[in-house]
Amino acid sequence: MKRQSQTISGALFMISFLLWAIYSRSPRPLLALLAILLHEGGHLLAIKLCRVPLDGFGFNSCEARLCLGSPVSYKKEIIICAAGPAANLLSLLPSLHKGASLLGESALSFFTSVSAALALLNLLPIGDLDGGRLFTCLLSMLVDPDLARQVCEILSFLTLFCLWSVSVYALLRAGGSLSLFFFSATLFYRVFISTPSRGI
Numbered sequence: 001m002k003r004q005s006q007t008i009s010g011a012l013f014m015i016s017f018l019l020w021a022i023y024s025r026s027p028r029p030l031l032a033l034l035a036i037l038l039h040e041g042g043h044l045l046a047i048k049l050c051r052v053p054l055d056g057f058g059f060n061s062c063e064a065r066l067c068l069g070s071p072v073s074y075k076k077e078i079i080i081c082a083a084g085p086a087a088n089l090l091s092l093l094p095s096l097h098k099g100a101s102l103l104g105e106s107a108l109s110f111f112t113s114v115s116a117a118l119a120l121l122n123l124l125p126i127g128d129l130d131g132g133r134l135f136t137c138l139l140s141m142l143v144d145p146d147l148a149r150q151v152c153e154i155l156s157f158l159t160l161f162c163l164w165s166v167s168v169y170a171l172l173r174a175g176g177s178l179s180l181f182f183f184s185a186t187l188f189y190r191v192f193i194s195t196p197s198r199g200i
Contacts, residue, residue: 028110035088035115039122040066042087046080074137081130081137088119124163126156126187160188 040057043066047054053069072080092112123131132152139148163184 027107031107031111032114035091035111035118038087038091038115039084039118042083042085043080045087046083050076050079052076052080074141078134078137081133084130085119085122088115088122091115121183124159125152126159127152129187132156160184164188 044054047066047068050072052072055067055069057066092115122129123134125135126132132155135155136148136152139151142148167184
């Protein structure tokens with residue numbers, strides 16, 4: 001059932017990208033996909049360097065996930081979680097020099113925006129996002145793991161509430177899009193409603 005759900009989610013994920021590519025008629029969907037692949041590639045490299053078994057690659061909600069085959073130590077999980085955002089942030093460095101001539105100003109600006117947003121959003125201390133796992137692992141090394149998870153749940157709720165409040169304000173007062181609202185609602189479902197899965 002779980003594998004079937006991942007297959008359906010993966011198909012929907014790829015169909016949405018295909019429709020976006022057809023509708024936009026621009027390199028933006030491919031650049032967004034490149035930023036996602038860089039993020040997951042950073043995790044994958046860290047997993048290999050830490051010699052952690054990989055159970056598979058799947059999709060959860062609106063994101064790609066690398067499923068770990070076994071529990072890992074706090075130190076290894078910190079390295080693995082930090083590697084994804086680090087890969088996105090490192091990808092910004094070359095674009096500041098020769099990227100503009102290769103991609104063009106508009107494409108370069110879009111890629112750097114998506115890659116930076118992907119890194120920063122994943123570093124938020126929310127649930128099983130990279131930032132939430134980093135925070136939980138770091139705190140678990142100092143205090144009781146159960147207490148660390150409880151603190152992370154409270155921090156996740158407060159951060160999501162702030163995101164949701166900003167999204168509602170942007171939607172009603174500033175004419176913003178539904179993207180941030182959908183993002184915060186999806187995260188709330190993942191963190192507090194859906195069954196947690198072991199993955200990065």
